[in-house]
Amino acid sequence: xxxxxxxxxxxxxxxxxxxxxxxxxxxxxxxxxxxxxxxxxxxxxxxxxxxxxxxxxxxxxxxxxxxxxxxxxxxxxxxxxxxxxxxxxxxxxxxxxxxxxxxxxxxxxxxxxxxxxxxxxxxxxxxxxxxxxxxxxxxxxxxxxxxxxxxxxxxxxxxxxxxxxxxxxxxxxxxxxxxxxxxxxxxxxxxxxxxxxxxxxxxxxxxxxxxxxxxxxxxxxxxxxxxxxxxxxxxxxxxxxxxxxxxxxxxxxxxxxxxxxxxxxxxxxxxxxxxxxxxxxxxxxxxxxxxxxxxxxxxxxxxxxxxxxx
Numbered sequence: 430x431x432x433x434x435x436x437x438x439x440x441x442x443x444x445x446x447x448x449x450x451x452x453x454x455x456x457x458x459x460x461x462x463x464x465x466x467x468x469x470x471x472x473x474x475x476x477x478x479x480x481x482x483x484x485x486x487x488x489x490x491x492x493x494x495x496x497x498x499x500x501x502x503x504x505x506x507x508x509x510x511x512x513x514x515x516x517x518x519x520x521x522x523x524x525x526x527x528x529x530x531x532x533x534x535x536x537x538x539x540x541x542x543x544x545x546x547x548x549x550x551x552x553x554x555x556x557x558x559x560x561x562x563x564x565x566x567x568x569x570x571x572x573x574x575x576x577x578x579x580x581x582x583x584x585x586x587x588x589x590x591x592x593x594x595x596x597x598x599x600x601x602x603x604x605x606x607x608x609x610x611x612x613x614x615x616x617x618x619x620x621x622x623x624x625x626x627x628x629x630x631x632x633x634x635x636x637x638x639x640x641x642x643x644x645x646x647x648x649x650x651x652x653x654x655x656x657x658x659x660x661x662x663x664x665x666x667x668x669x670x671x672x673x674x675x676x677x678x679x680x681x682x683x684x685x686x687x688x689x690x691x692x693x694x695x696x697x698x699x700x701x702x703x704x705x706x707x708x709x710x711x712x713x714x715x716x717x718x719x720x721x722x723x724x725x726x727x728x729x730x731x732x733x734x735x736x737x738x739x
Contacts, residue, residue, distance in 0.1 A: 432460060432538075432602055432606075433460045433462045433537050433563075434460070434462050434463065434537055435462060435463050435465075435534065435536045435537050435538075436453060436456060436462050436463065436464045436465070436536065436537070436539075436540060437464075437465045437467055437531060437534070437536040437538070437540070438450060438464065438466045438467065438512075438540045438541070439467055439469070439523075439527040439539055439540065439541040439556075440466065440467065440468045440469070440541070440542075441468075441469060441470065441552075442470050442491060442492075445494075445498070446492075446495040446499075446542060447495055447498045447499050447502065448542060448567055448568070448569045448570075449540060449542035449567035450466075450495055450498075450499035451499045451502055451503055452540060452565065452567045452570070452723065453499075453540040453565075453567075454499055454500065454503060454509075454512075455574065455609075456538070457510035457512075458505065458509055458510040459609045462510075462538075463511075463513070464510055464511070464512050465512070465513045465514075465515060465530075465534075465536070466496065466512050466513070466515070467515050467516075467517070467527065467530055468492055468514070468515070468516045469516075469517050469518075469519055469523045469526045469527065470488060470517075470518055470519075471518065471520070472518040472519070472520065485516065488516060489514075489516060492514055492516070493514075496512055496514075515530075522552075522555070523552060524552045524555040524559070525736055527541075527560070528556070528559060528560050528561070528734060528736040529736060529737075529738055531560060531561060532734065532736065532737075532738035533738045533739075536562055537562050537563070538562055538563050538564075538565060539556065539560055539562055539563070539564050539565065540565040540567060541553070541556065541564070541566060542567050542568075543566045543567060543568050543723075543724075546568070547719075547721050548717070548718040548719065548720065549717055549720075549724075553566055554714075554717075557698055557717065558698070559734050559735055559736055560734065561732055561733070561734040563602075563725060563726065563727045563728075564724075564725075564726050565723065565724070565726075566723060566726075568721070568722060568723045570692045570723065572692065574609070574610055575610070575611060576610075576611055577610035577611055577692045577693065578611060578613070578615065578689070578690060578691050578692050579603055579606050579607040579611070579613075579614055579692065579693045579694075579695065580603075580614070580616070580617055580685070580686065580689075580691045580693070580694050580695070581599050581600060581602075581603035581614065581615070581616055581694070581695040581696070582618070582678070582694060582695070582696040582697075582716070583599060583616060583617065583618045583656070583659065584618065584678070584697075585618060585655040585658070586652065586655055591730055591731055593659075594729070594730055595727060595728075595729045595730070596659055596663075596697070597659070597662065597663050599696070600616070600659075600660070600663040601663065601665060602695060602725070602727070603616075603695040604665040604666070604667055604669070606693065607667065607669075608667060610692075610693075612667065612668055613669065613670065614665075614667065614668065615669070615670050615672060615689070615691065616660070616669055616670065616671045616672065617672050617674060617681075617682055617685055618652070618656050618671070618672070618673055619673075619674045619675070619676060619678040619682065620648060620649060620652035620653075620673060620674075620675060621648070621675060621676055621677060649675075652673070653673065672685065677712075678712055678716060679712050679715035679719070682694075682696075682716050683716060683720055686720060686721075686722055687721060691722050692722055692723060693722060693723045693724070693725060694722055695724075695725045695726075696713070696716065696724065696725075696726055696727075697713070697727050697728070697729070698713045698717075698726045698727070698728055
C-alpha cells in the first residue's frame with residue numbers, strides 16, 4: 430500500500446543523520462516516493478564571512494557521507510530511492526524553515542532524527558505541533574526490518590468526524606507500515622472510568638460496591654464495542670493484536686511500548702480541530718514525552734499550520 434509520495438528529510442547538521450536516513454530511505458523505497466534531504470543551518474556571522482563557502486562545502490560533504498553510510502547499511506544501490514539534496518542558511522528557527530518547505534512543496538511526510546534518546550525536545554515538539562503533514566521522529570532501531578515491531582495508539586471514543594477519520598487513517602497507515610516490517614501490528618487502546626479513584630477514596634461519598642462494579646463494567650463494555658466497530662469499519666486485515674489497557678493513556682501506552690520493545694509507535698496528535706495555531710492535547714504530549722521509540726504522528730484533516738509558506 431502506497432502512503433507517501435513526496436518525503437522530506439529534515440537535518441540541522443548536528444548529528445550524523447545515518448539512523449534517520451536509513452528509515453527515510455526505506456520508506457522512500459517502499460513507497461516509491463521522492464525524497465529530499467533538506468539541511469538548514471545558521472549563517473555564519475559577518476565577521477566570519479570569509480569562511481562561509483568553506484563551511485557550506487563541509488556541510489555538503491557531511492550530507493554525502495551520511496547518505497552513503499545509510500545506503501551501505503541498507504545494502505541499497507545509489508539508484509534505489511534517489512535523494513535530492515538542498516542546503517539553506519536561515520535566520521529563522523530551523524523548525525519553521527522545515528515547515529515552510531513542507532507547505533511550498535506539498536511534502537506529505539517529514540522525517541527527522543529525534544533530538545534526544547527519551548522524550549522530545551523543543552524543535553521536535555514544534556514540528557509535532559505545527560507541521561501540517563505527518564511527522565516521523567526517528568530513533569535507532571537495532572533489529573532487522575523483518576523483526577521491527579509496530580504499534581498504533583487508538584482512541585475509539587471520537588468526538589467528531591475529523592477524529593473518527595483520523596483513527597481510521599492511523600489504523601490504515603500502521604497496517605501498511607507493519608506489513609513492510611514484521612507483518613504483525615499491535616493496536617493499543619486505553620479505557621478507564623475516570624471517577625473511580627475519586628469515588629473509592631472519598632469518605633464523603635458512599636457508593637455501593639455493586640454499583641461501582643456495574644459502572645466500571647459498563648465503561649469497559651462501551652469502550653470494547655466502540656473499538657470493535659472502529660476495527661470493523663477500518664477492515665485493515667493482516668495479523669494484529671488488540672491490547673485494551675485499563676488506565677490513563679499517558680501512563681499505559683509508554684509502559685506498553687517500553688516493556689514490549691515497540692520500535693515504532695503510530696499515533697495522532699489531536700486536541701481540537703479547525704483551530705489556527707493548533708497545539709497537541711495534554712494526553713498526546715504526555716505520551717510523547719515518555720517515549721523512547723520512533724514516532725509517526727498524524728494530525729486530523731483540516732489542520733491549518735500557523736506557519737506561513739513565505
